[in-house]
Amino acid sequence: MKRKLGDVDWTSKEAPASPPPKPAAATPSTFTSLALDPRLMQAVGQLNYVKPTPVQAHTIPPALEGKDILARAKTGSGKTAAYLLPILQRILEAKDAADAGADNLTAGLILVPTRELADQVHKMIEGFTTFCGKQIRAANIARNISDSIQQSLLLDRPDIVVSTPSRAAIHFNTETLDLTLLRYLVVDEADLILSYGHENDMQVLAGALPKGVQTFLMSATLTDDVQQLTELFCRHPFTYRPDQKAEDGESGGAVSQFYISTGEDTKFLLLYVIFKLKLIKGKSIIFVADVDRCYRLRLFLEQFGIRACVLNSELPVNSRLHIVEEFNKNVYEIIIATDENEIMGEEEDDEGDDEDDTATTTADNNEEGPAKPKKQKKKQKKKKQRKRDSEYGVSRGVDFQNVACVLNFDLPLTAKSYTHRIGRTARAGNAGMALSFIVPRDLHGKHRATSVESTAHDDKVLDKIKRQQAKLGRELAPYKFDMKQVDAFRYRMDDALRAVTKVAVQNARMKELRQELLASEKLKRHFEENPEDLRHLRHDREIKVVRVQSHLKRVPEYLLAKGQAASMVQQGGAAGGGNVPFKVGGGRRRVIHGKGKAKGRSSKPGRKDPLKSFGKSKK
Numbered sequence: 212m213k214r215k216l217g218d219v220d221w222t223s224k225e226a227p228a229s230p231p232p233k234p235a236a237a238t239p240s241t242f243t244s245l246a247l248d249p250r251l252m253q254a255v256g257q258l259n260y261v262k263p264t265p266v267q268a269h270t271i272p273p274a275l276e277g278k279d280i281l282a283r284a285k286t287g288s289g290k291t292a293a294y295l296l297p298i299l300q301r302i303l304e305a306k307d308a309a310d311a312g313a314d315n316l317t318a319g320l321i322l323v324p325t326r327e328l329a330d331q332v333h334k335m336i337e338g339f340t341t342f343c344g345k346q347i348r349a350a351n352i353a354r355n356i357s358d359s360i361q362q363s364l365l366l367d368r369p370d371i372v373v374s375t376p377s378r379a380a381i382h383f384n385t386e387t388l389d390l391t392l393l394r395y396l397v398v399d400e401a402d403l404i405l406s407y408g409h410e411n412d413m414q415v416l417a418g419a420l421p422k423g424v425q426t427f428l429m430s431a432t433l434t435d436d437v438q439q440l441t442e443l444f445c446r447h448p449f450t451y452r453p454d455q456k457a458e459d460g461e462s463g464g465a466v467s468q469f470y471i472s473t474g475e476d477t478k479f480l481l482l483y484v485i486f487k488l489k490l491i492k493g494k495s496i497i498f499v500a501d502v503d504r505c506y507r508l509r510l511f512l513e514q515f516g517i518r519a520c521v522l523n524s525e526l527p528v529n530s531r532l533h534i535v536e537e538f539n540k541n542v543y544e545i546i547i548a549t550d551e552n553e554i555m556g557e558e559e560d561d562e563g564d565d566e567d568d569t570a571t572t573t574a575d576n577n578e579e580g581p582a583k584p585k586k587q588k589k590k591q592k593k594k595k596q597r598k599r600d601s602e603y604g605v606s607r608g609v610d611f612q613n614v615a616c617v618l619n620f621d622l623p624l625t626a627k628s629y630t631h632r633i634g635r636t637a638r639a640g641n642a643g644m645a646l647s648f649i650v651p652r653d654l655h656g657k658h659r660a661t662s663v664e665s666t667a668h669d670d671k672v673l674d675k676i677k678r679q680q681a682k683l684g685r686e687l688a689p690y691k692f693d694m695k696q697v698d699a700f701r702y703r704m705d706d707a708l709r710a711v712t713k714v715a716v717q718n719a720r721m722k723e724l725r726q727e728l729l730a731s732e733k734l735k736r737h738f739e740e741n742p743e744d745l746r747h748l749r750h751d752r753e754i755k756v757v758r759v760q761s762h763l764k765r766v767p768e769y770l771l772a773k774g775q776a777a778s779m780v781q782q783g784g785a786a787g788g789g790n791v792p793f794k795v796g797g798g799r800r801r802v803i804h805g806k807g808k809a810k811g812r813s814s815k816p817g818r819k820d821p822l823k824s825f826g827k828s829k830k
């Protein structure tokens with residue numbers, strides 16, 4: 212990234228970065244020891260925050276002193292509160308001191324890569340300002356609202372603006388976003404900002420910042436992109452970089468990681484068995500390769516009465532936010548999601564912030580040849596993302612709560628994306644599991660109806676993931692099903708897959724998009740006035756574009772073990788237990804007697820038996 216030297220004097224390379232100061236030996240053990248404003252402390256107590264997480268305990272004290280912060284902390288570690296509390300505290304102090312213009316300026320700008328994360332940050336601001344809402348006002352201009360409404364929000368001069376870099380740059384160019392008196396800048400998920408194509412937007416904003424802005428760079432990994440942003444925005448930042456054990460302590464529990472090597476069609480079979488027999492207890496996120504795959508999997512599961520909702524970049528923003536919110540409220544148990552934007556953004560950097568792996572990747576690129584392959588990749592990226600929301604992201608930033616399992620139905624293209632995906636589970640002190648389906652090279656393309664291109668590289672990606680996790684002290688263990696028992700369900704899987712055709716998937720995709728657009732746009736005002744009606748808006752309802760075979764919704768008793776069959780029968784129809792009823796129709800069964808007459812139903816008067824009349828007419 213080329214910097215605009217001279218716009219801000221402290222961005223010059225002439226001032227070498229001094230080594231970051233070491234954190235104090237005694238870190239705050241409670242929020243009370245942070246000496247925050249009583250109004251903030253009351254909100255912290257209401258949100259049931261008891262003890263600061265490591266990133267909060269180490270970064271809040273230097274942030275309150277006005278130092279720039281560069282922190283590596285993964286999602287779920289409390290990094291949002293780590294930068295919000297110091298900013299809110301200093302804004303309140305400025306207003307209480309009656310600084311000139313303190314009531315009529317935008318003091319803080321928070322930049323995030325996705326709209327989902329912007330909505331999440333804005334809700335956290337509302338939570339922390341519950342008891343000082345009149346003193347601090349915040350606006351989220353990343354929402355899917357008209358430009359005129361966004362302009363009116365900015366002209367009201369909110370104290371804090373939450374936005375994506377592209378929206379902030381647009382409003383700065385139209386002079387509706389005034390940054391002349393800005394005091395605090397936050398770049399959250401900094402390693403994704405440039406990957407999502409915001410380089411030019413960040414250049415525009417960097418040239419508009421006044422001197423002395425306090426900067427917070429929060430990132431899950433410290434990549435070259437983060438280093439560029441550090442040189443662009445920071446002045447000798449306080450750096451927080453925990454070791455792996457400390458980082459695992461922040462999120463609570465460790466992730467148990469397993470993988471299964473299997474064929475492409477067998478992935479569908481295993482998924483059916485896992486969810487129909489309830490082998491996973493709790494909520495799950497299933498990651499797939501693309502949007503079509505979302506609907507193919509959803510229609511497949513619907514055949515067995517398994518409800519799931521999809522989450523992808525095509526859906527309207529309001530629908531995506533509502534799906535995440537309802538999932539966190541335990542309304543849905545299964546989400547089928549894509550993370551295509553992150554995969555595309557990290558295609559050229561497989562090993563994250565590890566220097567040795569980065570050097571290896573660079574050397575490999577140099578051996579293969581210079582610029583032509585990269586240009587081709589950029590063209591493919593443009594083509595794939597043409598009709599999708601470039602500010603969509605699921606595997607990073609968004610706070611999914613109480614996820615028991617992350618299931619990689621389709622393995623990601625990079626080891627870094629894998630790490631971000633499994634970060635959705637084992638958070639806030641809970642245990643979690645990650646299960647990945649791997650298609651060996653010799654089985655790729657054997658079942659065309661269920662094949663995707665990305666599985667051709669599963670073996671190579673798995674090796675990279677194993678190396679990366681081994682460096683972090685984690686292990687990927689193979690998991691083996693008893694395939695003799697699983698194969699008994701194969702004929703049912705085949706029936707369901709035959710019904711889920713390519714045309715059915717396209718129809719489901721169009722139907723779902725129409726329904727979500729209607730619910731998102733035309734009913735938006737109604738839902739704002741009647742929030743209780745949102746309970747009736749479900750995103751996992753049956754799409755009904757294929758013939759549903761009702762017998763597949765129940766599991767025959769002969770396919771189950773003795774103990775399992777008894778438990779399924781006790782759970783009843785909702786769990787899919789019991790035997791399949793073989794009685795067809797509700798009428799009386801016809802029994803043939805003697806001369807071909809049917810007992811229980813007489814033929815209409817005046818009609819002749821065609822078999823008897825046939826011989827006579829021949830004469």
